[in-house]
Amino acid sequence: MPSFTPMCWWELTEMAIDLKMPALSPTMEEGTLAKWLVKPGDEVKSGDILAEIETDKATMEFEAVDEGVIGALLVAEGTEGVKVGTIIATLQGEGEDAAPAPQPVAAPAPAPVAATPVAAPVATVRPTEPEVPAGTALVATTVREALRDAMAEEMRADDRVFVMGEEVAEYQGAYKVTQGLLEEFGPRRVIDTPITEYGFAGIGTGAAMGGLRPVVEFMTFNFAMQAIDHIINSAAKTNYMSGGQMRCPIVFRGPNGAAARVGAQHSQNYGPWYAAVPGLVVIAPYDAADAKGLLKAAIRSDDPVVFLENELVYGRSFDVPQVDDFVLPIGKARIVRPGKDVTIVTYSIGVGLALEAAATLAAEGIDAEVIDLRTLRPLDKATVLESLSRTNRMVVAEEGFPVCSIASEIIAIAMEEGFDYLDAPVLRVCDEDVPLPYAANLEKLALIDAERIAAAVRKVCYR
């Protein structure tokens, strides 16, 4: 990293202001310092653009908040993976001399706020899906890219497929999932809607009834509450009520579950809500390959599909098989980590936490099997029960409220159909039964984590 000599022509009066790598979205943990627009010695005032910072979602401008003179630039432009909170430059106030610059950091300084680990816990093996020939090349892909690729591929293959939602076109997606689609497919097929969920969910549903294959993006599923009547009463029930005449091949997709520090109204897992409704297919993938293969399957399905993504997982990278048409079966769970002592059933972001817990437990001599449900409706009972028949112990881990949850359903299934296999009561590990609080410490207390999963596993293993 090149070093920068601070220019010193004023008296040193007090400490310089540290300019830190900013968090440019609720979930940003690191970014690339793409470009400096100032140099040491430049006078800046509030609102001046200091740098361009690339997140995984967008390139953002970093503005000065205080007046002063740029002291040192501590992170060179082009540096990737700069953690939020890292000191990237110093600023001298008016009348100050440049303070002695802190040593340029070779490695990014630890972020002041405890960030959730971004690296995806690694499954020991990804059992090869039947559709993927052995020896297929794997390409590291973020979940965000995988979702976009799935939509793009299906749009190329079928003119009936179109994408609509808030900011999906010109803004490239509020979470950048639809990036590039407008450019490739044009405004006829990539449609920005006004902020009017009830209305556009209804329009999408009607378009599906009329023979198109809409992909309706909700900026988050919290906002789909405005539209839930069309998802349930119009999309899910009409085929049945029409004696099979009225198809509704639509995908409602978007991020679901808790994000980071966005408070109770923007942090809820609606999986159990939609999974309660006959007539819907509900999918909640964890990794990029599942996101891609299942979104493609969802778009091709003749049924209405609620496709629940997770904002915190969008930026995580996973191997995706490089095949022409990677489609996965709906309604099939996947054993992401085989084990013999206990079964951890989970889905979505819970999979990463369960794998983390399993790694901890392995060190203690407990060999946990981790099942990713992937599809919440129809639920793959067979895989869950088969695993239980081998391990005889089960914990359900779910990032969501505990009451009337998917965990409740899995436990009911274990009671009704797996009772004879059980050597211990099934436990569930869910979020606390409270609206999600904003304060960092309270939020952390409210949310499921790997340690809580591990603790529940020890309990059912009587350890």
Added chain:
Amino acid sequence: MAKPARPRAPRAAKPATSTPATPAIIETDTIAGEEEAVFALRSLQQAHANNRRYDASDAELLHFYEQMVLIRRFEERAGQLYGLGLIGGFCHLYIGQEAVAVGVQSALNAGHDSVITGYRDHGHMLAYGIDPRVIMAELTGRQAGISHGKGGSMHMFSTEHKFFGGHGIVGAQVPLGAGLAFGHKYRDDGGVCVAYFGDGAANQGQVYETFNMAALWKLPIVFVVENNGYAMGTAVKRGSAETHFYRRGTGFRIPGMDVNGMDVLEVRQATEVALDFVRAGNGPVLMELNTYRYRGHSMSDPAKYRSREEVQEMREKHDPIEAAKLELLKRGVSEDALKDIDKKIRQTVAEAADFAENSPEPAHAELYTDVLVGTY
């Protein structure tokens, strides 16, 4: 039944004139853009006022008459079957509103344009030529019903006829209809969607979300408010700040039309004006069809919210079927010809009722079919 030879409905028809059938939107050089916009919103109303009634041939009018009588007799029979316990749940009759469905339908490109409505749907289905037997069998909850007995009165569909329901949630059909219109535009197939809703549904928020997007995207849709005066038991005046529903598109620059929904020829003519505008790529039109239902909101409605006299007045003075009958007689169609139609319809309805009553209930296996299309 209403007696003949009574004065006509409000805004009674002028005899068909020789003015051109569907005047185009009148171009104007007027001053301010705002005034032009206001004028554009009224231009369809003006076009309708210039030529209010469709110049139907005797054969056409006879056909409209026959369709309206079919709806009336069918609904009367449904009411009877409900009383006998053969029809359950909710059952909303269309009696009094026949001219709306028949008049609008007659202007559509059948099997190509899409239609969607709310739960008062039997009349629409009959107007679109769907077999009365499968409709009645749905009402009685039988396997032969159009939804195999799984939908009932409020949930009937015929994709073959481009009739997309039959929706039980007040106002839901409005965005769904815009979605059908979106499909027509997406495929560029020249089709139009007609979305019917009531004066009650007109107060639903989703209607206005839809108006905004339909106008923004110039969707080929005609919004038809069937204003029958009552949202269930709430008179329009008690539930609506703006009782002139045709004005409610103004905020979205959707032109409105105020139409007498008790005269099938006025309905037809107004619909043509609306369709010409929409098919030309101008975006949606909002038509308010002023009509009246003689029966309760549903079969369980004690109708305490209006007077017997009010209903009698409408039946006797503004009945769309009586009006058509008078006009036919005036044109020289023989009473016998009309009686033959009435007889034929009674026969059709009796057959439908017999069919509905004697068809088997759905097989138990039907319980589990049509939940999902795919197997997962």
